[in-house]
Amino acid sequence: MLERNIAQKSDGYSLVEVLIAASLGAIIVMTAQQLLQWQKGAQHSSVSKARFMLSGQAVAETFLSSLSNSVVADVQNPERGCYVFPTQNGGSVGFRVRRYQLQHNPMTLDCAGYGWQSLTDSAQFYVQELRVEADASLNSGNSSKLFITLLISRETTQGVQEQQFNRTITVFPQ
Known part of the structure; x- marks a missing residue:
């Protein structure tokens, strides 16, 4: 009879052993899945931040290159957020901020006037502020300086960036 019990014991695993192994396996798989999702979210966040910054930088460079042949001393600012630069x-x-677009x-x-075209898309980011200050008093060889500030923002799941x-x-002058 002793031999019979030993033979029954070696035929396989008990139900309790199988349940414990299955539970440990499920915990390991769920932990690995959570870790992979966290890494994917962190990568997406980094890419999203970089895309936001590069998009803003591209708009700023487009804006700045349009001012390369401006006459700084005669900049008009008839209303907040709108500037007309004589060339x-x-x-x-002219540049202005309307409905959070440059x-x-x-x-x-x-x-x-008519003919205004948007340089930005409010689905990407909001243009919060455009500020241009001209200073022709720093003349060195009849040059003038423009001090430009462009502030953009967007809403993320972590808050406002x-x-x-x-x-x-x-x-x-040419």
Whole structure:
């Protein structure tokens, strides 16, 4: 009879042993899955932040390159967030913030005119502020300086992310 009990014991695993092994296996698989999801979320967050910054930087560079032939001393700011820059060829270029978008008009005389085109998409980020200060008093060889601030933001699951772009442009007469 003793031999019979030993033979029955060696035939396989008991139900309790199988349940414990299955539980430990499930815990290990769920932990690995959570770790992979956390890593994927962290990577997505990093990529999203980089995309936000690069998008803002691209808009800032487009904006700044449009000012390369501006006449700084005669910048008009008839209303908050709108600037009209006379150009050296006798025309003018305008920039304004409307509905959290940076808008551009290559041939405007005022901020209320037609032909404004959006440089940004509010689905990507909001333009909170555009500020331009001109200083022609720093003349060295008849150059003038523009001090430009562009503030953008977006809402994320962690809160509001903001990025400020500050540039100084020296404009030399041609």
